[in-house]
Amino acid sequence: MNALPDRRLNAYRPDLAEEALQGTVTAVRYVAGVPARVAVPVAALRPRPDEAAGIDTQVLFGEDVRVLDRADGWAWVKSDFDGYVGYLPEPALDASATSATHVVAVPRTFVYTGADLRTPAAFSLSIGSRLTVVGESETRGTRYLTLEGGQSVVAGHCLPIGVAASDDYVCVAARFLETPYLWGGRSGFGLDCSALVQLSMMMTGRSVPRDSDMQAASLGTPVAREELRRGDLVFWKGHVAIMEDERTILHANGHTMSVAREPLATAIERTGYLYQEPTGYRRPV
Structure with missing residues (x-):
């Protein structure tokens, strides 16, 4: 039996699915979605239309989404930026057709x-x-x-739009030092480990996946620990950190509850009970 597509990046329910999934998943009907734009500073995307549901990620002011369904004050959307799917309150959206500059x-x-x-x-x-x-x-x-x-x-x-803030994403990441950690956060007000990578690379003109497992599967090429240098990524199961130099990492983490700097060796020892050894090291290219 074939596994269902990743629900984070594919919009499907028994009653409704995005048009691109026709022939892949079974639904009563399929839709292309209606364009809309985020009209609040930050909006949480949730896995179900419930304020008590945990946050999967966030969309930012001015970002475009496709609205697949609206019901009971909620909109089911897919982000044009990174393809993430989730529910957000309808008032967070605007039907503006003007182009961001x-x-x-x-x-x-x-x-x-x-x-x-x-x-x-x-x-x-x-x-x-x-x-x-x-x-x-x-x-x-x-x-x-x-x-x-x-x-x-x-x-x-x-x-x-289209002009990079820097050619060094590590410099961008360092500007987030002491920003609060927020599970599912993806903004300068609070963010998680993979959002630090995504936002920092975005500002250098690079589009990367949202979550750490997606990044571990697609970003760059593997390297050995002894080969690590500035800009490389260290992955644990469910966590990612950025090498600031050959020995030091930058990461949004639940230990300091912030974006922090610490020696890689210290982080590996400190998190051993939770993560074991890192699952991989990669060089974004």
Whole structure:
């Protein structure tokens, strides 16, 4: 009997499935989905339409999704960014058809009600959030981008879509130091181990899978522990860390409950009771 497709990346239920799965899974009907955009700073994707359900991952302001179903105040969606499937509250979505022009390129920033840092902050945004810019201005030497909603964001905190923030994803990852750990988190407000890898690489122009097992199966090539260097990845079952140099890792972890730096040898010894030895080392190329 063939195994069912990974539910994290494939949308299917007995009553409904995404069109691409026709012939692979059985459902009453198949749909292509309707485009929508995330309209809140961060929205949790859950495995079922229930606030008590754990968070699988998150989608960010301005990211596009396909809505497969709406019911009882929930939307069942698939992310255009990394293909993740889940449920989020309907009010988190907007049907806007405008194209995003910029991306937030710093871990966190404020969106102001006016083009002046002295005006009230309307809300905060995470790195990776996508914005539609309609204008630009300068106040007391600081440049601001005007958003389609009329608010403003500091221009220096954003980049045009398609422009990399860095050519070294480890530098990007280090900017998250002391950011709180959050299971399923994928933002500058809180993130987990694999999101640190995904977000950091995203800001260098690379798209990678969301979860650590997906990353371990697809990123780069295997290397031996003695060959590790800056930028390599260390995988345990259910965990991933980034080599900052030949001996030190950066990782979002449940020990410090933050993104932290520690010697690889210390991490291996400390987590031995939980993870045993690392399951592999890989060099993203």
